[in-house]
Amino acid sequence: MLTMVAAAAENNALGKENDLVWHLPDDFKRFKKITSGHHIIMGRKTFESFPKLLPNRTHIILTRKKDYQPENTIVVNSLEEALKSTGNDEKIFIIGGGEIYKLAIEKADKIELTRVHGTFEADTFFPEVDPEKWQISSEEFHPKDERHEYSFTYITYERRK
Template identity: 65%
Template structure:
């Protein structure tokens, strides 16, 4: 099973200038809980937005740059297909974690989407999550989180499974 995990605004905004548009500590905790001990697949820019390797996860970075060397502990691959093939040999549930182009490429190869829907729109974003076609996906779980002192925006955890 391939799972895509993301946090996107009401207008599908993901980020701007290779950074998130919000900080939601509870969403970070959920991301860590769901992806720990599984391969994570991402584009180069997403990888470079991290401070370092995320603990307890095997990292796959997709790039066309044949000389890209992020260091020890990272698989560098030329395509999503190759990343998925290797990742699924290691673990039955790899996660696609971004960015925007990788999400677009991965949507047709994904079985499940774990989406945090941020209840706000961000018009100045430069990266967006693809539309989720209702005829292809079934919403199987929804959990609302009100804004509070740690969370500037309210949000919902949405789980979609392919029909």
């Protein structure tokens, strides 16, 4: 199963200058729980935004850069190559950025979206989720609190058959 995991604002903003524009600790915990033990596919800029490798995950980096090979990662030049390099992993995750989500949305089976309630200035955006192709299978709202400056909703979309 190919799942896209993202946190996007109401205007589909993902980030600015290769960084998130909000800090949601519970969303980070959920991301870790969902993706641990599996292959995560990302673009080079997303990979470079991490301070270090994310533990207990196989990092697959999609880039056009030749001779790009960070330690302990798989580097590929196409989404097809990325998907082939996952072996027999039954849960594969696309984790960004914007260009990679655009490539993957036609191939994905599921979207785990954290909808951040607000609009933000950004330079990277999540693609529109077409209700003709996707249906919501679950939603869970979280109000803002002392640890979360913004309210947000976890939304699980599944591709319509």
